[in-house]
Amino acid sequence: MAKAKKETKQTQDFSKYIRWFWMLFVGGILAVALIFLLASWGAFGEMPDHTQLENPRTNLATEIISSDGQTLGKFYYNDNRTPVSYDELPQHLVEALIATEDARYHSHSGIDARGTLRAIIKLGSGGGASTISQQLAKQLFHGEGSKNIVERILQKVKEWIIATRLERQYTKEEIIAQYFNIYDFLNNADGIRSASRIYFGKEPKELNLKESAMLVGMFKNSALYNPRRNPVGVKNRRNVVLDQMAKYDYITEAVRDSLRQTDIDLKYTPESHREGIATYFRGYLDGFMKEWIANNPKPDGTKWNLYNDGLKIYTTIDSRMQKYAEDAVQQHMPRLQAEFFHQNTPDRNPTAPFLELDQSEIRDLMDRSMRQSERWRHMKYDLKKSNEEIIESFQKPTQMTVFQWKDGQPSEIDTIMKPIDSMRYYKSFLRTGMMSMNPQTGHVKAWVGGINYRHFQYDMVKQGRRQIGSTFKPFVYASAIDQLHYSPCDEFPDVPFCIEAHKYGNPEEWCPKNSGGANDYGGTRTLKSALANSVNTITAQLMDKVGPHTVADLVKKLGVESDVPAVPSIALGTPDISVYEMVGAYAAFANQGVYTKPVMVTNIEDKNGTILYQFKPETRDVLSEETAYVTVKLLEGVTQGGSGTRLRHNWARNRTDYKEVITGYPYEFTNPIAGKTGTTQNQSDGWFMGMVPNLVTGVWVGAEDRAAHFASITYGQGAAMALPIWGLYMKSCYADEELNISKDEFPEPEELTINVNCSVVTEEDNDAPDTVEETPDDLDFG
Incomplete structure (x- = not known):
């Protein structure tokens, strides 16, 4: 009897434990459910609603697109992000991500149960359990995790909830695309498109397998696996990705083994406001867009944000012609500059780089320049320094980085120099301005405002005006x-x-x-x-x-x-006139007397492709077709029997007195060219305006101050300073047959009453380049 009672009591005690177990189990489930429910309601912090999930708030850079579909640059503050679609991602890039970050990606709905259970059992030692969807939720809506364990658990709960919602909102492909677009790859490489361009100089679709593996490897920790600072670690991490791809049969072991031995082959191509192609044009475009934004609000009345709203600006610039223009400047200007430095050594010119100025005039010039400088403005208005303190600061040696031409390339040198001496140093550099435009459409195809935007930011295409x-x-x-x-x-x-x-x-x-x-x-x-x-x-x-x-x-x-x-x-x-104005004016001659205002922007779209702006051509009849044509025929004479004849042959063969700086360019053009050189007082400004039927280009060369110039007309004339840039540019344009730059005659009007068929130019005229512009007069030398 006692034994029976004892067994009954033990059974009751055991039943009590079972009841407690189930109470705790069910209570735990209910507690977890309650936590998830409260989290979804926003009790532990704001949660994204349906609208936010559909339109996540990410900063998108404004993209500047050339007429041939290339990205010239972007406007952004912190996020250099331009999204791409899933179709623009190579398959091996997607496979590398799935193999490395979420092998069961296509079989779960936002949460990987097996991975989560493994992480709980092994306390995270067996690897993380975050799915791609969870990592996207983290990137989009709450960022880095807290170090507080309770807050970290609550954040993980929110990640799970948002991940499942994302899975319901988007397809698997769209989630992958968003994840690639949101990630910060460092070095201004926000998103996969910027990363592809900055680290390898190509679009995402063009990435090869090992490049894709390197970028996916950075997802683990881009600060640690920074290819510029830690190339060995990045290579090792890339190889881990390749191992994962082989493990899940995305690539063969043979392919993996061959790629593991290769270097990362980084082609670092930084993207910033002061680097890249068409920097001066982008500087102009910044002002254009700010003016447009001020006068064109959003439908809700708020202002567009140039740096965050992901606008697309479609321009008339042709990236190929822009490159040819920049290459022409870079080829000619170091040679011209070297000759200028040669002529302005302290022994040859004690007032270098200035001529015809005494020391008091030079002091006045430098004082004016000092007071107009950005350094003066910053110290005067931002730091509230007195004039005496500012002037004193210009005399203190300072560590700085200055521009130089080195081996024909733009370069920088770290040095210690007084700011006032650096100003004088920069005044010794010759600058340039160049613009090229289709005269029929007004579309500007190339824009070079100077020799180096980082160090010479004043644009000599539209801002600068010089005697012509x-x-x-x-x-x-x-x-x-x-x-x-x-x-x-x-x-x-x-x-x-x-x-x-x-x-x-x-x-x-x-x-x-x-x-x-x-x-x-x-x-x-x-x-x-x-x-x-x-x-x-x-x-x-x-x-x-x-x-x-x-x-x-x-x-x-x-x-x-x-x-x-x-x-x-x-x-x-x-008169002082800009290159921009001169090209627009000359274009009317090539366009049968019709002036077409230069066009730089054709369309502006928002991030969804809605057109916000579309340009309207501005044209007006200024001259008759006959007058324009006759003027063109006059200008053709400049390249047939005047200062532009050097475009017709390799002038170096016939000259022994000029250095290579203005010879050695075998232009040898045979097609009709209309043009005009220009040289101003004391050789301060050199110009060349050149035209063919569908392209008008103007080039100016000179120093910042008119007192800095060549001593003689030999090098200081427009035919030596500016014309070579035009010739080099056109040689490249003609070599690129896809551009279809015309070699035809200028179109003749149907009714031509003025005689343009003069007799062949005399031998005296043909010899003109040997003497023209070599003896100064009181103003102009042609």
Whole structure:
């Protein structure tokens, strides 16, 4: 009896344990369920709703796209992110991710039960259990985990909930694409597209297997596996990814073994506002977009964010032509600069890099430049320093990085220099501005605003304005053709000529001289010969016949917004005009007298592809087809018998007195080219405007200060400073047959009443390049 009671009591006690077990078990399940329920309701912190899941808030860079579909650059603050679709990812990249991060990705719905159980049993020592969906949830909605164990558990719960919601919201492919797009690969490589471009210089679709494996390896910890700082660790991690791909039969062991032995072959191509292609154009575009944003709000009235809203800006720039333009500048300018430095050593020029200035004038110039500098502005207005403190700071040696040409390439050198000395050093560098445009559409195809955007940020295409010299003369000739029906074959006496003081409000008599001095007169010249050889006196005669108001009005109609006073001296190029304005004006000659305003942006779209802006062409008839055509025929004479004839052959074969800086370029063009060189007072500015039927290009070269220039016309003329850049650029453009740059004749009007078929130029004219522009006059040298 006692035994029975004892057994009954033991049974009751055991039953009690069972009841407690089930109570705890069910209670635990209910507690877990409650935690998940409370978490989903936002009790432990905000949870994304359906709308947020559908449109995750990620910062997207604004992308600048060329006319041939290439990315020129981006606008961004912190996130250089441009999303790609799943279809733009190579298959081996996706396979590398799944094999390494989530082998059962296609068989779970956001949470890998087996992986989670393994992680719990082994306390995480057997590897993590986060699925790709969970990692995306973490990246999108709550970032790095907390070190507090309770908070970390709650974050993991939120990850699970968000992961399952993501799985219901998106397809497996869309989740993978989002994960690749959201990850920060460091070095401004936000998302897979930026990472592919920055680390390998290619689009994601072009990645090979080992490159894909390297990028997937960075998912473990991009700060640790940074290919720039830890190439050995990155290679080892890449090999782990290859091992995983072989383990899950995505690649063979033979392929794995062969790839494990290879280097990572990094091709680091940084993307920043000051690096890459078309930097000066992107600088202009930044201002264009800020103005557009100020006047074009979103539908809800808020402003677009240039750096976060993922806009797409479609431009007219052709990436190939842009590269050819930049290459031409880079090929010519180091050679020209080397000659400039050679001529401006302290022994040869004690006031280097300036000429014709005494020491007091140089001190005044440097003082003005100092007060206009960014350093002065920062210290004056940001740091609230006194003028005396700022001036003193310019005299203190400072560690700095300065620009140099090295072996024909742009380079930098770390040095210690006084800021005032660095300013003088930079003033010794020759700058350039270059723009190329289709005259029929107005589409700007190339834009080079200087020699190096990091160190010389002032844009000499649109911002900068300089005297244009003889490149202005075609406007005078066009006015005379339009008003007086002159022919290129009409002859004028080549004699000294003055415009009287009382005419056109002149304060005194104006008597321009020819470049050859007193001996450079005699006989007559056709207008074609006069323009080809930049004869100042005949240009003055034409100005006297049509009047400066006529010429100034024409220039304004041709899109020049700079100040062009209606005085006779403008005939020789005294106004300061930009490259941008000059190219637009010249383009009207090639476009049968129709001015087309230069176009840089065709469309702007939001991240969803909705068109926000579409350009409308601005055109106006300025000249008759006949006048434009006759002017073009005059300009063709410059490359047939004037300062542009060096474009017709390898000039180096026929010259022994010029150094390689302006020879050795075998252009040897045979097609019709219309153009004009220009050189201003004391060789401060060199210009060349060149045209073929479907491309007009302008080039300017000069220093920041007009007092820094070549001492002689030999190197300081437009034909030596600017024309070689045009020639090198066009050689590259013609070599690229896909560009379809015309070699045809300029189209002739159906009704041509003016005779343009003059007799063949004389032998004297053909010899003009040997003497033209080599003797200075009082203003201009053609």
